[in-house]
Amino acid sequence: MADKLDWLNKHLVYIRYIMVKDAVVQENYKIPPDLVDFFDGSGAEKVIFRLAGSGKYKEACELLAYIAHRRAGVWWGYRCILSLLEELQENPAADQDIADIGKDFGVTVPDFAKIPLPEAPDTAQMDAIFADVKEKTQKMRNNADPKVQKMVEDAVGVAFQEFKKVHGIHPLDLVKQLGARLAQDRVPIDPASPVFAARDDLRAKLQAVQKETVDTIKSVIPPKVPEHERKVRDNTLAAVYRWIVAPDELSSKRCLDNGNECPDTPAGLLALSAFWASGNLMPGGEQVIATPPGLAANGLSQVLLMCALHKGGTRKLKERYEWYFNLGVDVLSGKDNWEGSLLDVKAPHQSIPGRVPSKPKTGASVYKRWKPKIPGI
Secondary structure, X not given: OOOOOHHHHOOOOOEOOOEHHHHHHHHOOOOOHHHHHHOOOOEHHHHHHHHHHOOOHHHHHHHHHHHEOHHHHHHHHHHHHHHHHHHHHHOOOOOOOHHHOOOOOOOOOOHHHOOOOOOOOOHHHHHHHHHHHHHHHHHHHHHOOHHHHHHHHHHHHHHHHHHHHHHOOOHHHHHHHHHHHHOOOOOOOOOOOHHHHHHXXXXXXXXXXXXXXXXXXXXXXXXXXXXXXXXXXXXXXXXHHHHHHOOXXXXXXXXXXXXXXXXXXXXXXXXXXXHHHOOEOOOOOOOOOEOOOOHHHHHHHHHHHHHHHOOOOOOOHHHHHHHHHHHHHHXXXXXXXXXXXXXXXXXXXXXXXXXXXXXXXXXXOHHHHHOOOOOOO
16 A cells, blocks of 8 residues: 555546535535535545645545545445454454443542541651650750749649649540540441441342343343354455446345345445445336435445444554545555456455355356456446
8 A cells, every 4th residue: 555645646536526516416425514624616636635634534535435436435445344354353352241331330439529538647756756845845844943943833733723623634634535546446437337238238239230231131132153243244245345346236236135234334334335336226126216315425434434433453543544545545546456356266355364264166266257357447
């Protein structure tokens, strides 16, 4: 793939609309209201590169999806899915067990709501302070006039006695009691408190509700079978590749059937987008029912979004959109197309490690049997 700035020197050739206004009219493309300044009546290609130059790769990809020739657009989506699968080989997405949802009933108190407890007194520090005060007091007494010292002691004694008459306790005894209380537990907790009983009762009820909810979800959602899911994905990508190589009614019908098996996956939605791109909602019927404007383009745009948001992998969302944009430029400028893949025995998606191997076929490879002379897109 080209360097991320190499597209500045490329010209998009596999596009259906030269002007953005044509995509608006023909495909119901909606210009993002916050990006109106990028759309000044210029050609679509200029607007796309202007968006990319400003780092708005997601928006550039969306416009690319609406102006791309449909067959080239599906190949672009196919290449993006292969890129995602390669990422997931390096860093698989971790699946979350439904039973883990709501399993932790612990309460987390935010910092702003926490009430700090008083710090426990440092008894060693207090003893050192008292010893220092006692030493200084003794020095003052030794240096004081004995008569004055006797008068002070008598006055203190009288004051302490008056304090005891009023409060019923000698001041020195009160200090001793306070010291003993400080040495006790600052926040005594009664383990038999009804608060704990209510907590345990509430926790038991929450656990019962969580178990019932999980059982209900599991009863209506079938368990995941990774090998089956990979097989469905591979079959769907095979249908998409068949449509790209030969976009006839049979290939369109296969895309519809396979896409409906997994419409909530990138491969499934791309298969449906390929079916919509055929332009006929009733393949094989007597009457052609035209695909609604913009349906195929919007489907392709959503495929890219699903790939970009996919868990796991080695890239973040913005990095993926930049990568997909460069892939799209390579496809629509003609640098990357499916013609080279026809020379291989395997389709591109069959080379992804971890796929479910298909049953061996006798005779020539199905892809070799398909190999036609590719006309202009």
